Amino acid sequence: MSKNSLFIGLLCFAISSSWFSGANAASQRLILTGSSTVAPLVGEIARQYESMHPGVRIDVQTGGSSRGINDTRNGVADIGMVSRALKPTEKDLQAFAIALDGISMIVHANNPITALSKQQIADIFTGKIINWKTVGGVDARITVVNKAEGRSTLELFLQYFQLRNSQIKPHIIIGDNPQGIKTITGNPHAIGYVSIGAAEYETKRGAPIRLLALDGIDASIENLHTGVFPLSRPLNLVTAKIPRGLTQSFIIFARSQQVRPLVKAQYFVPVRVD
Amino acid sequence: MLEVITMDKWQSYRDRFIQLLIYCLVLLVSAVFVWILFDLIKGGWSHLSWEFLTQSPFDAGRSGGIGPILISTLLILLVALITALPLAWTTAALLAEYVPVTSQFGKTIRFSLQVLAGVPSIVFGLFGNAFFSIYLGLGFSILSGGLTLACMLLPILVSTAEAGLRAVPQSYRLSAAALGMSRTATLIQLLLPAAAPTLAAGLLLGIGRAVAETAALLFTSGYVDRMPDSLLDSGRALALHIFDLAMNVPGGDTPAYASALVLVVLLLCINILAMKLAYGLQRRRIMSL
DSSP states (O other): OHHHHHHHHHHHHHHHHHHHHGGGOSSEEEEEEEOTTTHHHHHHHHHHHHHHSTTEEEEEOOSOHHHHHHHHHHTSOSEEEESSOOOGGGTTSEEEEEEEEEEEEEEETTOOOOEEOHHHHHHHHTTSOOBGGGGTSOSOBOEEEEEOTTOHHHHHHHHHHTOOGGGOOOSEEEOSHHHHHHHHHTOTTEEEEEEHHHHHHHHHTTOSEEEOEETTBOOOHHHHHHTOOSSEEEEEEEESSOOOHHHHHHHHHHTSGGGHHHHHHTTOEEOOOO | OHHHHHHHHHHHHHHHHHHHHHHHHHHHHHHHHHHHHHHHHHHHGGGOOHHHHHSOEEGGGTEEOOHHHHHHHHHHHHHHHHHHHHHHHHHHHIIIIISOTTOHHHHHHHHHHHHHHHSOHHHHHHHHIIIIIIISOOOSOHHHHHHHHHHHHHHHHHHHHHHHHHHSOHHHHHHHHHTTOOHHHIIIIIIHHHTHHHHHHHHHHHHHHHHTOOHHHHTTTOSOOSOOSSTTSOOOOHHHHHHHHHHTSTTOHHHHHHHHHHHHHHHHHHHHHHHHHHHHHHIIIIITO
16 A cells, blocks of 8 residues: 555645645735625626736625625625615725616416505515405415525515515525525415516526516616616625725726626626716 | 135235335335436536536636536545545544543544534534634635535544444454554554445545535635635635526526536546445455455
8 A cells, every 4th residue: 555645645745735835826816705696796797807907816705795794894805795785884884886786576477467566565475465366366375485584685675665574474485586586486376576687587588487567667677777666776895995906996897887798797787887 | 724824925915015115115215316317417418518627617607617616626625535534534543443432532532523423514614714714814715615624524434434443353353463463553454454445435425525515615615716726715616606506696507407417427436436446455455465
């Protein structure tokens, strides 16, 4: 055994030590953490930025908006990603919007309902309406799909419908958007809410879901773009201090005209920076 | 007489029935695996190509490949195994060969390992993030991911290796002692090779758990899908990539299927390789004597 395995061991050691010594090759490094909704977009922006600035490494991590805020405050991350507007308690941070996202109520395509009023949606989610018949649909029990605690979509939903999470009587609790769409696809009597971009993308690819109009306004990227759709949120980059150097350069790039195709490719709406 | 015959007949019917039931259950168990494999092949086969295995992911993973992610996964696994194997197998040797079964010391170690085995992986992830990434300053890196996985693997590796060593017949140890072999030589030359199949089985369980790990790696080795330059770079593991594509990226289903297929095939290859190595070692050591 000994000669062979000793050789293999030495080889492993040599490889690993050479990997260690190469550690500080990249001269400048930027670390971002936060929202899982924003992370794929920022990952693409970072890739483009890196290709234009050799020697810069941008590491994008996820874990949710609250994590982004914590890590930015602690200095673990240079920039946080937050998929909502900052709360009054978070005004110590600087926020820079890079895109807009809207939230749409979705039901299964076989569900005859096309629109619900704000009150009806609030009643369904608080368990006051439990059958589709009450709002003009088929005689079937409503399955309420809610988002998990800590999700920005949940916070935005609660704020818009003026509810508290404890009032909601969910049957299913989901995490990310595609999971929500899959849940609704598999249950003809379910109702939930997801990001408009993700929902439009899946409907174009033939997923059997319908986006419900809200207060008479269709849930669509166009209406989000013109600002008439009420349930929308900014996707923000946040920093602890006024950004300088590499951080500043990256944030300016992330809000520039050049990244608009990337924002659209991830089904978000670019923001106007004036 | 007549009664005995009918009894026998009834018993043979019952035996047949039980046999049939067992076959059905075995089929059911394999059906689950075949179904998963079939589903993966149906969803991912058309997406699979040499480019998919070597290219970097583009457009959040919807297009491009999984090249850097495969490399990161293998590096994380390598770090985890290089750290965990020596620790685990020496601990197992200590528990099985040098400490009496009933000793308080051995019991304490075994108990703590059992507790460790029951800890959910997200807790390991948070611990790894707090200890390796922040306290030791390794940041989001393959190294901190690998070390976190090593902590997770210890209980599996130790308990399987200890069971394997205990299963070696006592007569082997007595014969070795009668021949005047030292305890160390007995352990290295005789007991470890004799227990090699069990060690390999434990190793496979460990590799399986490590490669399939998502939660513990999200906060330690991280989310970066670039080719790693060093062990101190962040690198996304394959299981995490599959999770992200399936749950976070709209339209990521097809590459997710293809990546999952790669993961299953990778596991199969590692399993076959480890089995071959273990049996080879055993044959060289024991059979050729």
